[in-house]
Amino acid sequence: MSASTSALQPAAQTKSTRSGDLPFYLWTAFGLIVFPLVFGLPIFNGYGGLATQILIVGIAAVGLNVLLGYAGQLSYGHAAFYGLGMYGAGLTLLKFFPGAHSFALPIIVGVAIATLAAFAIGSLVVRLYGIYFALLTVAFAQMVYFIVFQWRDLTNGDDGLQGISTPSLNLGVVRFDLSAALPALNLGPFGDLSSIKEWYVFVAIVMFIVIAFVRTLVRSQYGEVLAAIRENEERSGFIGFDVRRYKIAAFVISGALCGLSGALRALYDGSAAIEALTIDTSGNFVIYTVVGGVQTLFGPIVGTGLIMWLQNVISAKTDAWRLIEGIIFVAVIVFLPNGIIGSLRKRKFSFAGLLRAK
Template sequence: MVPGTQLLDILLNGLTIGMVYVLVAAGLSLVFGVMDVLNLAHGELLALGAYFAFSLVTGFDGGGFWIALIAVPLLVGAVGAVTERGLINRVYGRGQLAQILLTFGLLLIIYDLKRFVWGTDPLFYSPPAVIDRTITVLGFSYSGYSYFIIAAGGLLAAAVWAALNHTRVGLVVRAGSEDREMVRNLGVDIDRYYTVVFGAGAALAAFGGVVLGGYQNVSLEMGNAVIIPAFVIVVLGGLGSFRGAVAGGLLVGIVQSAVSTLLPTIQGVVIFLLMIGVLLVRPQGLFGGTGEGVSAGRSEPSEFVGGLGGGVLTGRGRSRLGVAAVVLLALVPVFSGVIYSGFVVSLLITVLIWALFAMSLDIVLGYTGLISLGHALFYGLGAYATLLTLLYVSPSAFVALGVALATTAITAWVVGHVAIRVSGVYFVMITLAFAEIVRQVVVRADVTGGSSGLFGAPEPLYGIGGVGIRFDEVLVGVEPLLFTGDALFYYFLLAIVVASYLGVSRMMAAPFGTVLRAIRESELRARFVGYEVRSVKRQAFVVSSTLAGLSGALFALYNGFAAPDLLNWINSGNAIIMVVLGGSGTLYGPMIGAAVFTLIERQLSAAIPWWRLLLGTLFVVVVLFLPKGLISLPARLGDDRAGVGGPPASAEEVEPDD
């Protein structure tokens, strides 16, 4: 039996961190409820508040913390308002994917701005001594600063609730969340209220950052650590429900505190299981009304998916260009060590692995219209399955690849069976939840090497039954064209990527691909004409996830290790960037996007510490001005040269997607 003092300690710890969650989730839910914007950069606004608070606390002796409590939310709120007015409002009406993509780009920008201004080391500041002391009541001693966080957060949440329910601004905001067009038709400038709401949400997150920074250290990753539980809270409470955000935040905080104390082995998993259960039983959340969240759970067409209707070139031109690209790639090892160093081969191996991963995601994103933030689950699972097979089952690379494909396919079927029941933002969150659950299991399991990952696998044998070759031990070819090691793996990988592309291309050109595009454009219409929509979406999800697992398996074969970071949701976000950056719904576009992303990451990161800022800026520009991706740039430039209103394309110029 748990002692009473321990229960009280668990409760207060949960209320402390739960109140921070309330401040973050309330702003996130408020923004979504009124504006239908799922802001992935919301956690970075909290971190920005903590960093600003550090500067004020260290710059002003004594009263810096109290100044920060007032000034920082106003400052970050102003940043949020300007961001909404200058960027976010440009993607209204362009689908939820546009908002997710734009805010992910902003996440990268803010992350590197923090790096540039405050550096990479953790920072510390202490609250004023008057609240940073132990308080003893009836023999129970507890941190006075935790009491302060609970009280201050509760008062602020109560003030926001009162403003929403008892002021004219709150009336307009609530009305706009129900029917914005009606409010606009009544002569109210709802856009101004959008700016106010977004700024208020940013200010709430910043206040949470100020108090959290005094509770723990201030670090670059604190925004990422908070945003995932905040998403869980918003879904649990009900998308757009302020009351749900408050109740969900406190609930998650208490549950986390209790589990970390009493059942630490399942810490980090319980809240995701809880969210999945709520999504399946009551998708609108615990406090959402029967009509709330409908738009969040509806698939909607987006200008970012669907290909180019023929792409940059005609079908024959694309085929010729593709053949030329493969020939050029095949020549890369030939000139290694002659024109350039062997590093180029290694770099292109990384590019090809990411290209396969991006292409796999395009099946569900570009062709089916489903946004998955959990695709890294299958990438990481493929890597772990490969290494575990090499370590404990067989040294054969082919056996390891077979086990990885089977493992990811079975897992994808299970996850897809659950996830396909929902759509829209709910699908985003449920895939994210599964990925986080598996990542937490991997971190805590001994067989996976825990947080250190798996290392020490034997050199793969490319053969079966002990008969085969190891690439590092053989020379293939004739003088002067002799290949070994990385060069042989490069050709092996290139063959798999080309074969995968051709196979998926045929699949997308078949009736199966036609059904996927029909579902993407209108799921309701596809269901009406007799398609088994859920079954087809599940099949697409399994194919996509299995290819993602193959890319992870190839990563493990080449690098010889697997780490929990492979399952991090940021990798799923990076893959989405690649897909949209190149051009979704085309298969080859995401592969080009993967090449551009990887080259920017690898080359710029070595020369410029703030490369994420440049990449995020590029991505924001693509989202705003080039939604069809880089492959549409030549056509876009051609249209600009021809002038707006030029002659339409003839029928023979328009071709179906590959």
């Protein structure tokens, strides 16, 4: 694992920012607040709903990055956990507890199912490396796809789930119907605040927590051991770390985050499609993560945003959007092995260092 042109080249260590917790979180919150507004500017031509979708799917990319970036293992099977989160959440409202008007319950069930599956699969796959690891994750993801497809009585097979009605978010004192728009407020060039729905606020808060969680994780002793294992697994084993347990934990965390992403997506879309479990979905997560930059906190989110923007906005202008995606992907691997965010030089602009924070 020493290739200098590798897409998994570790970004330079930036441990010095340990004291900068507060500024980091303030900047992160600021970024999440301005994102849908900036995204709506005419040069980006985005729209409120897309910003929400980007953050939802971005959680899955952040999750994959825990495995790909921080543990150094490439999975082509994370669609399984995303899909299980999706079906878990959807089935909770449609079949398991049809009377439950809970917002939290479907998310908890979806994440729990994805986490259990990630533990079962992770325990088996972590002993392998490289192509063998990647193909074994594909194999297990295909089995999950098969089970969901064939278990027609429960999952509707190829037809997926429809009519998952999003319950309102009940916080005791207040109830939020997340599909309601924010109050009208003219923000000049940024358009009107009412073009953004409450869903975005909710998803942004979830994303903030996810970022904080992954940041704490990576900077903890656990994260440092994981990095040591990535750089030299044998030596870490000799020192006395239980390498296998660390790697399984990374796999489970990453699967759980994909499950969270899928569960949110099911509630947001009101449906779950079998295609979410295919290898195409897994491949997309890989593309998002690598393009944005593995081993960076924001890389996967930026990558998700860029590619989903191509897919949803640029697709209106040219049929070649997916070709552009492929070219960007290859160009990043060849020229920017640390991804877009990982390649931003520190000190070049003020928030660049922050963006590439580990």
